[in-house]
Amino acid sequence: MTATARPFARPLAARLRDLVPPLLTVLVLAVAWQVMATGAFGSLVPKPAEVLGQMRDDADYYGPNVSVTMASALQGYLWGNGIAIALALCTLPFPRVQALFERVAVGAIALPLIAVAPLLAIAFRGSMPSVILAAQAVVFTTLVAAILGLTGVDRTSVDVVRASGGSEWTVIRRVRLPAAIPSLVAGLQVAAPGAILGAIIGEYMGGSEGLGVAMVQAQGAFDIPRAWGLAIVTSLLAAAAFLALPLVVRTALPWTRSMDTVLGARAARLGRRDTRPLARVRRAVLSVAATVGGVVLGWWLLVLVVPGGSAVARGPWEVGRYFLNGDTQLVTASGEAEDPLPYMLSSLLRTIGDAGVGFLVGLVLAVAMAVVAHEFPVIERVLMPISIALRSIPIVAAMPLLALMFGRGIAAVTVLIAVMTFFPILVNVLLAMRAVPRSAGDLLNAVGAKRRHHITKLLIPYALPALLASVKIALPLSIGAAMVAEWLATGYGLGASMTVAATLSDYDFVWGGVAIVLLASLMAYRLAGALEDAAIGRLE
Template sequence: VTLERRRTLATLASLVLVWEVVGRLGLVADGALPSLSAIAASLVQSWAVYPPHLAATLSAAGTGFVLGNAVAIVLALAFALVPVLQRVTSTLLVTLFCLPIVVVAPILGIAYHSDWPKIILAALAVFFPTMISTLVGLRTVPPGAVEVVRASGGGRLRAVALVRLRHALPDLLAGLQVAAPAAMLGALLGEFLGGRRGLGVYLLGSMGRAEPATLWAIGLVAAGISAAAYGLLGLVRRSLGAHDVQPIADPTDSGAGAAARPAARVLLALTGVVVLLGAWYAFVGSTGLPTTVMNTPLDVWHNLVSGENAARTRESLLPALGGSLLAAVVGSLAGIAVAWLLAVALTLVPAAARVTMPFAFLSQTMPIIALVPLIALLFGRGTLTVVVVTISVTFFPALVTIQQGLAKAPQGQLDVLRSVDASRWTTLRLVTIPNATPYLLASVRLAAPRALVGVLLAEQFVTGTGLGGLLGASRGYLDYRMMWVITAVVAVVAVLTYAAAEGAERVVQRRRA
C-alpha cells in the first residue's frame, strides 16, 4: 500500500468517524443526519423488505441501460459514417438532451403501462453519455491509421470496423461508466410514478414517516449499486489502458454547422425543426391514445396561445415558471461557482482532493431522486432545499469539466513561467485560468438541463411550488393539457438557455483563436 493510498484511507476513516459522532449527538437539523451505525442498523432490521424492491429496480435499470446504450452506439456509428445525419437530427437531439426527464416521466406514465415508463426513462438517461463518448472516440482516431485502410482499398465502413471501433472502445467504456448511475436515476424516477415494488416506491413510501435512518439507508443502497457499477466499468476501462479524462463533447456538435453558408444553416435549421415535429407526431401516433390525452404541437399551441382558455393557462403557468427559473439560475450559478473554486483550490493544493473528492463522488453516484428527501431532511421544505438540490446536480459535472480545462494549459507557456520560478498562483492566474475559460462556459451549457431537473424534482416532491408543484398537481388532477404545456415550455426554455451558453462559448473561442 503506497503512502498516498494510506493517507486517503486515513482521511476517509476520519470522515466516517466525524459522521458517526455528529449523527450520535444529533448536531445536524435535530437528527436529520443519523449516525452511520443507526443507518446500518436500519438496513439490517429492514433487509427482508429490500430484495423485491432491489430486483424491480435493477431489472428496469438494467433493461434501460442495455436498450439505451445499444441505440446510442448504433446512432454514434451512423453519425460517424454519415455526418449529415447528425446535422439533420441535431434539433431533436438538443431538445432531448435538454429536456429534463422529470417532465417526460408523467407523459410516459400515461402513454405506456407495466415497467416500460421506468425502462424508457433509464434508457433516456444513459443515451447521451454513451453516444457522446462513443462519437468522440470514433472521431479522434489518428489520421494515419485511417489512411492506411483507405490506401488498401477500404472505405468508410471498413475504416470504422478495423480502426475507429477499436480506438473508440476506451471512450465507449467511459460513457458506459457515467451512464450506470444515470440508469438508476431513470428507474427510480419511473418508480415514483407508481407501482408496487422498487427502491423508488420504497423511498416514496418512507418519505412521510419520520425515519431519517431509513431514508438514508435506501439512498446509500442506491448509491452503492451505482458506485459498484461505476467502479466495475472503470476497472475494465483502466485494464485497457484508458486515461481517466472524460470528453466534454455533446450530441449536437457536428463540426460543420458553424462553418456552413448562411443558406445551408437555415436549411439545416428548418430540416431539424421538421424532424423534431415529425418525431413528436410519431410519438403521439404510436401510443394509439386520443389527442385529448396525448397532445400534438398544435394542441399545445392552442392551449397556451390561441385557445379560449389560453389566458387562464398562462396565469397559472407564468408565476410558477418565474419561480422555478429563479431557483434554477441561483442554484446552477452557485454550483458552478463552488465547482470553479474547488477546481482552482485542488490545482493549488492537490492533496486536498483526499478530503473533497469522496463527497463529490458520492454526489455523482447517488441518484438525485434518492438525494432529494435527504436534502429536505437537512434543510427543510423551503426554497433553500430547491437551491441546494440544484447545486448538488450541477456541481460535479461542472467540476469535472473545469478540471479538464485547468489540466490542459499549454505546456510551452507553463515552461516559460517555471523557468523564471513563478509561483503556483502566478502560473494559475496568468496561464491556467485564462485557458480554462472555454471549459467554464461549457460547464454552464451542460449545467442548464441538470439545473432544471434538480429544481423540478425538489418542487414536485418537497415544496409543491413552482413548475414542479404545478406539474405534480396537474398529474394528480389528470390535467393532460397543462402537463403537455409545461413539458413544451420547459423544453423551449432549456434549449434556449443551452443555445445562449453555446453562443457565448463560441464567441470566446473565436476571440481566443
C-alpha cells in the same frame, strides 16, 4: 526488469495511503451526521446508530429490491448508451446532422416527470418505465461526451492517416476512437449514477418493487431510519458503478492510463464557415427550423406510437390549438382564470430564475473544486465520495428534506440544482485537466512559470471544450431539477402549476407546459453552443 514490464504498478503501501482520505471523509461525515441528529434537526435526521441498526435488520430486505432496481438500471444504461454511441459514430461524417441529433436529444432530459410518468404508467407494465427513465437519464450525457471525444482529436494525426490513403472509417478506427476513450469513459461514469437514479424514479412513480418502491413505503410509514438506510444503499451502488467502469477500461485497455494524450485538442471543424452576417442568420434560421422540426416529429411519434398515449398525452397540434383557443382550469393567485400561454410564460420565468441561480452556484463550485483537486490529488479522494453520494440520492426523496432544512424558498432549490450540476461538470473538467500533455507542462516549468500560469495558460484552455460540453448537459438538467423542486416543495413556478393541472387531469395544460419547457431547454442549449463556438474560436 519488473519496473519495465509493469510501469504502472504501484507499491501496496501507496495504494493503502490513497484509501486514507476517503475513509477520513466518511468519518467526518459520520461525526457531522451525529451532530445534526442530536441538534436542531433531530426530528428529521436519525442517529447513525439507528440507521446502521435498521440496515442490519433489513439485510434480507435489500437483496430483492436491489436486484430489481439494478436490473432495470443496467438495461436502461446499456440501451441509452448504445443509442448515444451509435448516433455519435453514424453521424460523425455529417456534422450538421450530428448537431441536429444532439439538439433533439436535449428533449430526452428536458421532458418533465410530471408529464412522462402517467404516460409510461399507462403504456407499459412491469419494469419497463424504470428502464425507459434510466435510458433517458444517460443518452444525452453520453452523446455529448462521445461527440466531444470523437471530434476533439489531433488534426495532424487525422491528416497523416488521410494522406496515407486511409478512409474515413480508418480515421475513426485509428485516431478518433482511441482519442475518444477518456472522454467517453467520463461520460459513461457520469451516466452510471444517473441510470440508477432514473430506475429508482421510475419505481418511485408507480412501480411494484425495487428501491424506489421501498423508499415510498418507508416515507409513507414515516420510517425515517429505513428511508436513510435505503438512501445509503443507493449511494453505495452509485459509487460502485462510478468506480468500476474506469477499472474495467484500464484492465482491458492499459494504454489509456497514459496521460500524454490529446483529449484537450480542439475539435476539428470541417471547412471554413462563411462569417458574413447574412450567412450567419441563414445558418441560425436553418438550425432552428431543423431542431423544431425534429422535436415536433419525435413528439408526434411518441404520442402516436405509445399504446394509450392519447389518454394522458397531447401532440403538438393539440397543444397549438390549446394555446390559441384553450382556457386553463387552474385558479391563479389573483383568483381569476388566465389564458394559458401568458400564465405559463410567467411561471417559466420564475423557474428559469431558480434554475439560473442553482446552475451558476454549481458551475463555479465545480470548476473551482476541479482546479483544487487537480493541484492537490488528496482533495479529489475526499471530494469524490461526497459528490457521488449527493448525486445518487433521488431528487424526489431529497427535496422534501431540503425544504425542511433550508425552507421552501430559493435556498433549498439552489442546493438541489447545484448538486445536480456539480457532479457532471466536476468529472468532465477534472478528466480534461488530467489529460493535458506532459510536454506542455514541462515547457511551462522550463520557463519558470508559476502555478497560477499553469492553471490559466494551460489547464483552463485544455479543459475548456470539456467544460463547455458539460455546460450543455447541465443547463437543461437545471431547468428539470428546478421544476421538480417546485413540484415537491416550493409551490410556485411552472413545475407547481403543471402538478396542479395533472391533479385536475388537465393534460392540455400539462403538455402545453412540456412545449414551453422544451423550448426553454433548447434555447439554453443553443446559448451554451454559441458560447462554445465563440470560446473555442478565440483559442484557434
